Amino acid sequence: MSRPRVVIVGAGFAGYRAARTLARVTRGRALITLLNPTDYFLYLPLLPQVAAGILEPRRITVSLPGTLRGVRLLLGEAHHVDLDGCTVHYTDPEGGTGTVGYERLVLAVGSVNKLLPIPGVAQHAHGFRALPEALYLRDHVTRQVELAATADDPGIRAARCTFVVVGAGYTGTEVAAQMQLLTDSLARRHPAGAGRPRWILLDTAPRVLPELDERLSRTAGRVLRARGVDVRTGTSVKEAGRDGVLLTDGEFVESRTLVWCVGVRPDPLVEAVGQPLERGRLIVDPYLRMPGSADVFACGDAAAVPDLEHPGGFTPMTAQHAWRQGRVAGENVAASLGLGRRRRAYRHRDLGFAVDLGGVRAAANPFGIPLSGLPAGAVTRGYHLAALPGNRVRVAADWLLDAVLPRQAVQLGLVRSWAVPLDTASPEHPLPQHPEGVS
Numbered sequence: 001m002s003r004p005r006v007v008i009v010g011a012g013f014a015g016y017r018a019a020r021t022l023a024r025v026t027r028g029r030a031l032i033t034l035l036n037p038t039d040y041f042l043y044l045p046l047l048p049q050v051a052a053g054i055l056e057p058r059r060i061t062v063s064l065p066g067t068l069r070g071v072r073l074l075l076g077e078a079h080h081v082d083l084d085g086c087t088v089h090y091t092d093p094e095g096g097t098g099t100v101g102y103e104r105l106v107l108a109v110g111s112v113n114k115l116l117p118i119p120g121v122a123q124h125a126h127g128f129r130a131l132p133e134a135l136y137l138r139d140h141v142t143r144q145v146e147l148a149a150t151a152d153d154p155g156i157r158a159a160r161c162t163f164v165v166v167g168a169g170y171t172g173t174e175v176a177a178q179m180q181l182l183t184d185s186l187a188r189r190h191p192a193g194a195g196r197p198r199w200i201l202l203d204t205a206p207r208v209l210p211e212l213d214e215r216l217s218r219t220a221g222r223v224l225r226a227r228g229v230d231v232r233t234g235t236s237v238k239e240a241g242r243d244g245v246l247l248t249d250g251e252f253v254e255s256r257t258l259v260w261c262v263g264v265r266p267d268p269l270v271e272a273v274g275q276p277l278e279r280g281r282l283i284v285d286p287y288l289r290m291p292g293s294a295d296v297f298a299c300g301d302a303a304a305v306p307d308l309e310h311p312g313g314f315t316p317m318t319a320q321h322a323w324r325q326g327r328v329a330g331e332n333v334a335a336s337l338g339l340g341r342r343r344r345a346y347r348h349r350d351l352g353f354a355v356d357l358g359g360v361r362a363a364a365n366p367f368g369i370p371l372s373g374l375p376a377g378a379v380t381r382g383y384h385l386a387a388l389p390g391n392r393v394r395v396a397a398d399w400l401l402d403a404v405l406p407r408q409a410v411q412l413g414l415v416r417s418w419a420v421p422l423d424t425a426s427p428e429h430p431l432p433q434h435p436e437g438v439s
Contacts, residue, residue: 014300
């Protein structure tokens with residue numbers, strides 16, 4: 001008897017966990033295909049540490065073929081889902097096209113940068129959702145400090161050493177915290193020229209990390225300000241240009257660097273499926289199944305999952321939810337094929353949050369217990385080591401080396417600005433489209 005075909009689209013937190021769970025439960029009794037643009041799972045929470053030179057890029061990538069036994073990897077990016085024909089159409093990394101059929105489909109395509117209709121942002125800002133973007137930012141920031149050190153004009157020096165981050169959520173806060181430490185280290189190598197770098201963190205919210213309780217938010221804001229980060233709440237960008245940004249309060253800030261961390265939106269494939277949406281996410285039932293399509297499941301940032309702990313709402317778009325939803329999706333797909341136990345609804349318990357503020361500083365509330373300083377730093381790094389599905393020893397070794405040795409801050413030149421345009425950046429595979437943007 002032929003094995004049922006299961007196709008999982010996307011290998012982010014939800015897709016990777018769904019594939020791993022399904023392979024474990026079915027034990028070879030299903031043909032599992034994972035469609036993804038790259039051959040790795042990217043552990044996004046540690047991406048700021050790659051940009052800051054703490055971790056090598058491969059440390060936060062986990063090989064799909066190497067860790068998902070019993071799962072067939074199909075390299076490609078889905079561009080159309082035919083629900084009637086039970087097929088997924090995709091484009092491979094070299095531009096070829098193909099289709100893959102399924103008896104069960106799991107949509108876990110994740111999210112992309114959220115764009116706002118602000119003049120100049122798409123052309124002059126860069127997001128922070130993938131390895132190429134982190135590598136580009138590290139090179140770009142290093143280059144700006146080095147160019148500032150040799151500039152004769154004080155105004156140009158100041159502009160090159162001014163870095164603007166928009167969005168004070170998890171990503172923006174960690175980027176500002178980690179990169180501020182890096183640029184201070186770079187500037188000390190050029191004591192006569194560069195001057196102290198200036199980081200500006202903007203957000204329309206009244207405080208940094210508005211997702212956290214006020215106590216942790218105050219801790220993060222205090223750490224950033226003590227280091228010299230200019231935290232401006234209730235403020236954002238009105239217009240962006242090559243030479244700087246105009247803020248909503250009317251001030252023009254001369255800068256060559258604009259990092260866009262305002263949030264994410266579901267991958268465009270979700271809307272193309274043509275099913276009911278909730279703020280851009282596919283509506284699913286508590287079992288992660290799409291209503292009216294018994295063979296289609298969705299999880300992670302692609303899905304609006306009912307929050308059974310808070311009736312009437314939906315679970316937020318976080319890695320923690322995506323990881324746990326992936327497991328439930330895998331178990332429920334197996335149950336629907338008669339290859340596993342009975343299905344179960346997705347319920348969650350809030351385990352808390354952790355934000356790495358660089359060095360030994362962090363803000364965390366594991367199981368609702370607010371922590372700061374060294375204890376929070378230890379909890380944060382311990383959490384990441386436990387959550388990583390691979391490379392734990394290598395990550396720990398990089399942390400140890402960073403603690404005792406100076407960072408090797410040099411430009412590698414691996415990613416050019418046109419390869420990471422904000423308007424097409426995706427969480428897994430930003431594709432070059434045009435040669436525009438900050439260089």
